[in-house]
Amino acid sequence: MPAPYLSSDEIRDRFSRAMSVMYQAEVPQYGALLDLVERVNRQVLEADPALAERLAAHGELERLGAERHGAIRVGTAQELAMLRRLFAVMGMHPVGYYDLSEAGVPVHSTAFRPVDDAALARNPFRIFTSLLRLELIESPALRERAAAILAGRDIFTPGCRQLIGLHEAQGGLDEEQAERFIGEALETFRWHRDATVDLDTYQALHAEHRLIADVVCFRGPHINHLTPRTLDIDEVQRRMPDAGMQPKAVIEGPPRRACPILLRQTSFKALEEGIRFAGERQGTHTARFGEIEQRGMALTARGRERYDSLLGEARRRSAGLDNEAHQRVLEDVFADFPDDETVLRREGLAFFHYRLTDAGTAAVRVESDAGTAAVRGESDAGTAAGRVEGAGLEALIAQGLVEALPLTYEDFLPVSAAGIFQSNLGGGQNGAYAGNANREAFEQALGAPVSDELALYAERERASRKAVLQALGR
Ligand code: OOG
Ligand code: NI
Structure with missing residues (x-):
């Protein structure tokens, strides 16, 4: 061998x-x-x-x-x-x-x-x-x-x-x-x-x-x-x-x-x-x-554009300042940039990795048991599957079945x-x-x-989204 x-x-x-x-x-x-x-x-x-x-x-x-x-x-x-x-x-x-x-x-x-x-x-x-x-x-x-x-x-x-x-x-x-x-x-x-x-x-x-x-x-x-x-x-x-x-x-x-x-x-x-x-x-x-x-x-193209323009503005205002003052100018200028994960996600400013929560994993398990039950001709199948139906990813997150973790730059x-x-x-x-x-x-x-680095983050995000949707039968 x-x-x-x-x-x-x-x-x-x-x-x-x-x-x-x-x-x-x-x-x-x-x-x-x-x-x-x-x-x-x-x-x-x-x-x-x-x-x-x-x-x-x-x-x-x-x-x-x-x-x-x-x-x-x-x-x-x-x-x-x-x-x-x-x-x-x-x-x-x-x-x-x-x-x-x-x-x-x-x-x-x-x-x-x-x-x-x-x-x-x-x-x-x-x-x-x-x-x-x-x-x-x-x-x-x-x-x-x-x-x-x-x-x-x-x-x-x-x-x-x-x-x-x-x-x-x-x-x-x-x-x-x-x-x-x-x-x-x-x-x-x-x-x-x-x-x-x-x-x-x-x-x-x-x-x-x-x-x-x-x-x-x-x-x-x-x-x-x-x-x-x-x-x-x-x-x-x-x-x-x-x-x-x-x-x-x-x-x-x-x-x-x-x-x-x-x-x-x-x-x-x-x-x-x-x-x-x-x-x-x-x-x-x-x-x-x-x-x-x-x-x-990691920021999306749109997030990055916002970052670049805010950084440009901050640099123009902070030339020659010491670190403390420079950081204060940055904080002031970046007050315009959302600082909340949900907002960053909903506005498409940052990339995320999607995965099932414990509840999501449990729902998948119940659903697949229900599937097996259905095959065996048992009658109460379908209720669990019904639980994870509904709108897209945002709904699944709201239902606590999926979580979104930011991708590191x-x-x-x-x-x-x-x-x-x-x-x-x-x-x-x-x-x-x-x-x-x-x-x-x-x-x-x-x-x-x-x-292209942005394409790589986008692909990782897409693959994780596809995997959770598939697991939940979407
Ligand atoms: C590379 C400088 C760039 C960084 O962290 O941005 C760099 C160099 O000095 O060769 O390492
Ligand atoms: Ni370096």
């Missing part, structure tokens, strides 16, 4: 834990941040048993401690395409297109992440992956120099390439192969103190944009942050300085709400680290940082990502790169289309 293959969920779970261990060893502040987040999460759950219950009901309590995202930046189409194959081994697929040129950063990006309900519940590990856009560099000489340096590196070990090929050929990896794959794949994300270039070259690229130096001058696309999920980002931000971390000025994203929406994020500033450059002259590089996030519900926000990039790469708005969205070019480099 052939050795059984591990599920991609299992490989992803092990890989994300191994990555976290590696990054804790590389950046001790990340370990301190994990501790802080863990402490705050525990306190929140103790103080709010209703929240603990709700998270448990959504299956989110188990994934909370394991949940994180990371980010990397690569330099060439070949690197990006190979990463797509690497992440596929772990059930992570490209979702969404993010144009950061708008924010003055010469990259465009996608998020590799699991897509179906079961995989997300197991471990939603995501990697925000950016591709450098050399074509946006104005100087032809610098552009060619960067391209030549990138052409000379291979960010994957031979073993990693071989195991990806094996996975594709045989349709999975057994225990021993999976463990080897995890070890080999981790190498791609490791930090290298040795630059591949001399300080002059580094400085020339850095002068164009720090991100270009970060992508081009090293042997690999070091993981630049890993982000745990907190249940109270305001509290973690408040406590960061006491734990020896310098938080960025403001928390990105929507304000604090009774029904959290989308994603709120903050980070501590990137570290200045000593680098061994080729040649005599030595220097430092600033790239790696720590970030935390608080996730809320699993993606990223371009404005927030831009804020995170800028707080770590320096520089504010840089109009030079703006207006250059090019999803087609990105997908061509990737070698595959990116999924």
